[in-house]
Amino acid sequence: MTGTDSHETVAELIGAWALDACSAAEEELVEAHLATCPACAREGRELREAAAGLGGAHMRPPAGSLDRLRGAARARRRPATPTAPYAAPYAAQVTALDLLLSDLAPADWQRTAAHSELTVRELLAHLAATDSLVAAALGLPVQPPVTPGERLAARTAAALRLERGRTAEQTRRSWREQADAVCRALLGPPAPAIATVTLGRPFPLADALLARAFETWIHGEDIAAVTGRPTVPPLPEHVHVMTDFATRVLPGVVTQRITPPHDRFLRLDLTGDGGGTWTVPLDPAAMAPVAVRPAAVVTLDVVEFCRLAADRRDPRQITVAVRGDAALAREFLAAVPALAPVP
Amino acid sequence: MFPSRATGAADDDARLRDRLVFGDEAAFIDLYDRFSALVHTIAVRVTRDGRAAEDVTQEVFLAIWQRPLAFDPARGSLRAWLAMMAHRRAVDLVRREEAHRRRSVDGQLPAGAIDRGDPVGDQVSDADAAQRLGTALQALPEHLSRAISLAYFEGRTYREVAVELGVPEGTAKSRLREGLRRLAAALSGAPGEEAK
Numbered sequence: 001m002t003g004t005d006s007h008e009t010v011a012e013l014i015g016a017w018a019l020d021a022c023s024a025a026e027e028e029l030v031e032a033h034l035a036t037c038p039a040c041a042r043e044g045r046e047l048r049e050a051a052a053g054l055g056g057a058h059m060r061p062p063a064g065s066l067d068r069l070r071g072a073a074r075a076r077r078r079p080a081t082p083t084a085p086y087a088a089p090y091a092a093q094v095t096a097l098d099l100l101l102s103d104l105a106p107a108d109w110q111r112t113a114a115h116s117e118l119t120v121r122e123l124l125a126h127l128a129a130t131d132s133l134v135a136a137a138l139g140l141p142v143q144p145p146v147t148p149g150e151r152l153a154a155r156t157a158a159a160l161r162l163e164r165g166r167t168a169e170q171t172r173r174s175w176r177e178q179a180d181a182v183c184r185a186l187l188g189p190p191a192p193a194i195a196t197v198t199l200g201r202p203f204p205l206a207d208a209l210l211a212r213a214f215e216t217w218i219h220g221e222d223i224a225a226v227t228g229r230p231t232v233p234p235l236p237e238h239v240h241v242m243t244d245f246a247t248r249v250l251p252g253v254v255t256q257r258i259t260p261p262h263d264r265f266l267r268l269d270l271t272g273d274g275g276g277t278w279t280v281p282l283d284p285a286a287m288a289p290v291a292v293r294p295a296a297v298v299t300l301d302v303v304e305f306c307r308l309a310a311d312r313r314d315p316r317q318i319t320v321a322v323r324g325d326a327a328l329a330r331e332f333l334a335a336v337p338a339l340a341p342v343p
Numbered sequence: 344m345f346p347s348r349a350t351g352a353a354d355d356d357a358r359l360r361d362r363l364v365f366g367d368e369a370a371f372i373d374l375y376d377r378f379s380a381l382v383h384t385i386a387v388r389v390t391r392d393g394r395a396a397e398d399v400t401q402e403v404f405l406a407i408w409q410r411p412l413a414f415d416p417a418r419g420s421l422r423a424w425l426a427m428m429a430h431r432r433a434v435d436l437v438r439r440e441e442a443h444r445r446r447s448v449d450g451q452l453p454a455g456a457i458d459r460g461d462p463v464g465d466q467v468s469d470a471d472a473a474q475r476l477g478t479a480l481q482a483l484p485e486h487l488s489r490a491i492s493l494a495y496f497e498g499r500t501y502r503e504v505a506v507e508l509g510v511p512e513g514t515a516k517s518r519l520r521e522g523l524r525r526l527a528a529a530l531s532g533a534p535g536e537e538a539k
Contacts, residue, residue: 018519019494021500045418050523053526055426059387061379072405073404092366095365099411
């Protein structure tokens with residue numbers, strides 16, 4: 001069948017398709033064509049919109065339907081676990097990653113994740129290992145027990161040994177249960193007087209949860225990339241607080257990678273939903289004055305900035321606009337991916 | 344506050360879909376509040392069985408909760424997608440029942456099967472609404488509205504529509520398309536080419 005034949009055949013069928021009045025084979029034919037033909041796709045959209053209004057919307061489901069539905073929905077897919085506001089981005093990323101994992105085939109778990117030497121299952125065990133440092137700081141029981149001053153790499157190695165005898169489903173369940181337990185522990189009265197959680201270095205509790213949200217998101221994208229599954233970026237309000245966290249940690253990371261003098265400031269104009277403007281000092285001890293004149297202004301998409309900070313983008317190839325000191329901006333962008341190993 | 348590009352219906356749909364991805368139960372309830380009447384009305388009018396319609400409605404909302412990424416905002420509105428999900432499930436149910444009925448020797452339906460002749464009387468109590476919903480179709484010439492009614496509300500394929508109306512299949516296909524095109528043109532407010 002030539003392309004024109006196919007187009008004609010499908011164009012004739014498009015009304016029947018919009019009314020679900022085709023055979024299954026014809027439905028497939030139409031949908032394959034809509035994916036490649038913008039004109040038919042537009043007609044398909046318009047006719048579906050018209051069809052959606054045919055029935056009206058004047059009958060409500062019987063009373064009690066919503067309660068039954070919520071119960072059934074929870075049984076099919078666990079919602080985000082209620083938690084403290086600062087941990088909401090973490091709870092959201094955990095839930096989205098769990099959704100992705102629920103769709104994986106057994107072979108997918110054995111693939112090597114993007115930007116990693118670990119398989120998908122090992123990467124999940126690595127996430128759980130780092131989460132367990134937060135869990136332990138909150139006084140939750142963790143396996144294996146955390147030894148004081150334990151390094152992240154050793155923690156992951158211990159977790160991988162423990163994982164060896166487990167199925168992928170067990171790995172997934174124990175990761176999710178621990179994450180949910182962390183979320184629940186943060187919900188209660190602010191009893192746990194925890195000043196810091198050590199994740200590579202000490203972080204205030206709220207920042208540790210942002211770091212966990214960030215890493216869970218990025219590894220979710222690593223898993224999606226290698227298994228060919230779709231993902232969505234975090235909600236704008238979550239992107240915003242994760243970016244804010246990254247920009248606060250950034251000076252300490254970039255300073256030794258940037259040519260002095262360090263008594264300068266750089267402005268990040270991050271665009272897109274959840275973006276904003278941040279003034280970043282090159283000296284970690286400096287406070288950004290309110291009305292500072294930045295040495296350079298770097299403008300890029302906020303989600304792309306986060307991926308750069310996670311070392312998932314090449315600073316030389318990222319789409320960015322620079323004003324002011326171009327050499328400084330280049331050095332800065334090249335240094336941003338050094339943030340990645342921090343949490 | 345942070346700047347937002349989120350304006351317009353497509354962005355609202357994408358935002359609601361994303362909140363479902365992130366497991367936000369409040370978003371699920373928003374979704375239900377906005378679209379349960381649409382979904383349920385389609386299910387009732389196609390199945391003509393209150394209990395079966397409630398099952399269809401539940402399954403439509405469970406499906407999007409379980410697989411929110413199946414909805415792609417680039418391909419159409421959330422409303423149209425949910426209406427399609429409801430319609431497909433309801434039609435599948437009706438077609439299965441009819442196949443079953445055709446197979447049974449004496450034409451008797453087993454207990455609990457759908458009785459397509461049974462009105463869902465007490466649910467269609469709003470006379471105004473009942474009249475309104477017919478208006479869009481009533482604006483079409485009878486040969487177009489009849490074809491669309493058979494396909495959409497009776498769950499017939501275009502081939503069955505052709506047989507029922509005694510017209511060639513090609514004519515049935517073009518009536519369905521032309522009828523929907525006119526409804527779409529009326530929706531967008533543009534004067535339909537043959538609407539005069």
